Amino acid sequence: xxxxxxxxxxxxxxxxxxxxxxxxxxxxxxxxxxxxxxxxxxxxxxxxxxxxxxxxxxxxxxxxxxxxxxxxxxxxxxxxxxxxxxxxxxxxxxxxxxxxxxxxxxxxxxxxxxxxxxxxxxxxxxxxxxxxxxxxxxxxxxxxxxxxxxxxxxxxxxxxxxxxxxxxxxxxxxxxxxxxxxxxxxxxxxxxxxxxxxxxxxxxxxxxxxxxxxxxxxxxxxxxxxxxxxxxxxxxxxxxxxxxxxxxxxxxxxxxxxxxxxxxxxxxxxxxxxxxxxxxxxxxxxxxxxxxxxxxxxxxxxxxxxxxxxxxxxxxxxxxxxxxxxxxxxxxxxxxxxxxxxxxxxxxxxx
Amino acid sequence: xxxxxxxxxxxxxxxxxxxxxxxxxxxxxxxxxxxxxxxxxxxxxxxxxxxxxxxxxxxxxxxxxxxxxxxxxxxxxxxxxxxxxxxxxxxxxxxxxxxxxxxxxxxxxxxxxxxxxxxxxxxxxxxxxxxxxxxxxxxxxxxxxxxxxxxxxxxxxxxxxxxxxxxxxxxxxxxxxxxxxxxxxxxxxxxxxxxxxxxxxxxxxxxxxxxxxxxxxxxxxxxxxxxxxxxxxxxxxxxxxxxxxxxxxxxxxxxxxxxxxxxxxxxxxxxxxxxxxxxxxxxxxxxxxxxxxxxxxxxxxxxxxxxxxxxxxxxxxxxxxxxxxxxxxxxxxxxxxxxxxxxxxxxxxxx
Numbered sequence: 266x267x268x269x270x271x272x273x274x275x276x277x278x279x280x281x282x283x284x285x286x287x288x289x290x291x292x293x294x295x296x297x298x299x300x301x302x303x304x305x306x307x308x309x310x311x312x313x314x315x316x317x318x319x320x321x322x323x324x325x326x327x328x329x330x331x332x333x334x335x336x337x338x339x340x341x342x343x344x345x346x347x348x349x350x351x352x353x354x355x356x357x358x359x360x361x362x363x364x365x366x367x368x369x370x371x372x373x374x375x376x377x378x379x380x381x382x383x384x385x386x387x388x389x390x391x392x393x394x395x396x397x398x399x400x401x402x403x404x405x406x407x408x409x410x411x412x413x414x415x416x417x418x419x420x421x422x423x424x425x426x427x428x429x430x431x432x433x434x435x436x437x438x439x440x441x442x443x444x445x446x447x448x449x450x451x452x453x454x455x456x457x458x459x460x461x462x463x464x465x466x467x468x469x470x471x472x473x474x475x476x477x478x479x480x481x482x483x484x485x486x487x488x489x490x491x492x493x494x495x496x497x498x499x500x501x502x503x504x505x506x507x508x509x510x511x512x513x514x515x516x517x518x519x520x521x522x523x524x525x526x527x528x529x530x531x532x533x534x535x536x537x538x539x540x541x542x543x544x545x546x547x548x549x550x551x552x553x554x555x556x557x558x559x560x561x562x563x564x565x566x567x568x569x570x571x572x573x574x575x576x577x578x579x580x581x582x583x584x585x586x587x588x589x590x591x592x593x594x595x596x597x598x599x600x601x602x603x604x605x606x607x608x609x610x611x612x613x614x615x616x
Numbered sequence: 617x618x619x620x621x622x623x624x625x626x627x628x629x630x631x632x633x634x635x636x637x638x639x640x641x642x643x644x645x646x647x648x649x650x651x652x653x654x655x656x657x658x659x660x661x662x663x664x665x666x667x668x669x670x671x672x673x674x675x676x677x678x679x680x681x682x683x684x685x686x687x688x689x690x691x692x693x694x695x696x697x698x699x700x701x702x703x704x705x706x707x708x709x710x711x712x713x714x715x716x717x718x719x720x721x722x723x724x725x726x727x728x729x730x731x732x733x734x735x736x737x738x739x740x741x742x743x744x745x746x747x748x749x750x751x752x753x754x755x756x757x758x759x760x761x762x763x764x765x766x767x768x769x770x771x772x773x774x775x776x777x778x779x780x781x782x783x784x785x786x787x788x789x790x791x792x793x794x795x796x797x798x799x800x801x802x803x804x805x806x807x808x809x810x811x812x813x814x815x816x817x818x819x820x821x822x823x824x825x826x827x828x829x830x831x832x833x834x835x836x837x838x839x840x841x842x843x844x845x846x847x848x849x850x851x852x853x854x855x856x857x858x859x860x861x862x863x864x865x866x867x868x869x870x871x872x873x874x875x876x877x878x879x880x881x882x883x884x885x886x887x888x889x890x891x892x893x894x895x896x897x898x899x900x901x902x903x904x905x906x907x908x909x910x911x912x913x914x915x916x917x918x919x920x921x922x923x924x925x926x927x928x929x930x931x932x933x934x935x936x937x938x939x940x941x942x943x944x945x946x947x948x949x950x951x952x953x954x955x956x957x958x959x960x961x962x963x964x965x966x967x
Contacts, residue, residue: 318864340691509966513669615860
């Protein structure tokens with residue numbers, strides 16, 4: 266007996282994403298602008314981000330966007346230095362940014378509390394503006410995503426990406442970036458129309474035990490987030506990689522039929538990803554490709570088509586969507602509970 | 617027909633490690649001291665590291681050691697911003713550190729070349745002091761490890777860790793740290809005596825298809841490096857995790873008989889790791905534990921004993937050793953070529 270998929274929380278939350286991002290962009294432009302003003306005024310050149318799980322994947326996106334668009338150096342924090350070793354970093358003139366859907370994990374709160382003690386500028390991206398974490402932020406970008414009931418995060422992930430994109434556009438004082446960002450909800454809606462095709466594509470992987478997900482540059486984050494969704498929802502062993510890191514050793518894993526999901530939207534990175542897919546195909550791998558580019562999709566055993574090309578820096582907001590749908594349908598085809606995976610809760614508190 | 621293991625390059629290189637580190641420590645103290653002097657003189661508070669593969673795992677160790685011991689914020693670089701997107705970061709007053717056995721990968725060289733253009737202080741840790749990468753370093757810490765012939769890096773990994781430890785001790789101007797570091801080669805020799813026991817332990821995992829490796833804090837790096845060795849040598853799907861990150865989602869993977877290797881030497885992190893192992897054991901996981909602590913080893917289905925406790929900040933130099941031996945023996949028990957894994961070369965050049 267299988268569950269009716271379109272009555273589940275995750276199905277609804279995936280489909281809410283265009284509306285959530287539209288709403289977020291309307292609400293938080295002022296906060297993003299004020300935060301950008303302070304960053305410029307203080308001459309801040311580096312950012313330390315504390316986050317776990319899905320939010321850590323949003324942090325990976327921030328590393329590339331704030332780096333490429335704003336020249337900022339971004340370090341992912343080592344929360345255990347604060348919470349367990351009690352040897353806090355010196356933040357100097359860094360912006361310290363906490364990202365968390367719930368705003369509850371004590372180790373993330375500890376990093377921001379220390380930053381505040383050191384009088385660093387602090388900012389928080391969260392869905393719960395009354396949370397402990399938000400209280401440590403000089404600036405709070407609130408996601409306004411509504412309650413997320415499925416354990417696996419979807420709409421809060423893409424709205425975290427939107428928050429980072431908005432901050433990047435504000436820092437660049439770029440109307441062109443803001444205009445591009447405003448078009449993302451429509452592109453997302455178009456991409457969601459692939460849902461029936463992805464449903465059909467997922468069944469082939471009913472008995473897949475393990476796979477890798479490859480992305481590089483802006484979509485390094487997408488590889489990590491898709492891998493996490495597949496682990497949470499389908500209990501598959503999935504490891505995310507940059508294509509460059511994969512060449513430095515793990516390529517040894519590839520044998521005929523080895524499944525690899527490759528995130529390859531249009532942009533400067535695309536030729537690299539095409540070359541990488543050809544290397545995999547030569548070794549007989551089974552490639553599943555997320556792309557808007559027809560020529561790239563032709564390299565795939567299973568193409569997952571993006572409806573439209575978007576500027577590469579914003580592509581992670583779109584390219585995760587077929588991945589979310591694929592993970593959901595694969596779980597469904599395995600008769601798993603898509604809203605409440607075994608063994609995990611919505612809010613995880615680590616110290 | 618199986619290969620005679622003790623005539624292989626990797627067997628010899630694993631066993632050379634104590635001598636390599638002794639030699640390194642004798643040769644490079646002056647360079648480490650001069651680099652530390654400049655870091656202090658310039659008031660540098662953050663470090664950007666560019667590295668791939670095994671060297672990237674050494675960079676993960678640097679994040680914790682330079683953070684905990686020296687208060688430095690460490691960011692792992694995003695080489696594709698330099699090599700593909702052509703949008704270099706502003707390094708500001710950062711130290712930019714390249715780590716590479718061969719010193720050849722163009723993407724890593726590109727990061728250091730840009731750093732030099734921006735007049736940042738640059739340093740390089742490499743086994744090949746005549747390499748392109750070394751030529752971009754204001755300071756070069758040369759590993760003096762001798763040629764590494766096995767494709768999977770072992771002695772160059774632990775000597776990279778020794779280089780980072782030496783820099784940390786020089787920055788702290790701490791004789792106690794230097795003394796502790798000088799004792800590492802002897803501790804390593806003692807730990808290598810577990811070789812026959814690890815040979816026997818590996819056979820049980822002949823048909824293991826996938827596993828996870830868990831470490832946190834200083835040994836987050838060890839988890840990554842052991843996972844990489846297992847992938848390169850045994851073609852097993854292995855994913856490394858911090859125990860905290862594992863709780864935020866991937867815990868859903870655990871079912872009875874799920875194999876997890878846990879790196880848990882004595883130190884401040886040990887109670888966290890014990891609690892984590894108990895969570896795994898409650899779910900029926902098969903735990904393989906690397907530790908010197910008797911009580912912790914008793915929690916394991918397969919204990920991999922470290923001969924002796926060392927200060928926690930230096931424990932990654934020791935705790936990887938049983939992992940290297942385990943990966944080598946597991947590959948051997950599967951009749952794989954331990955020196956030349958399928959499909960990869962010693963030097964990988966990515967852009």
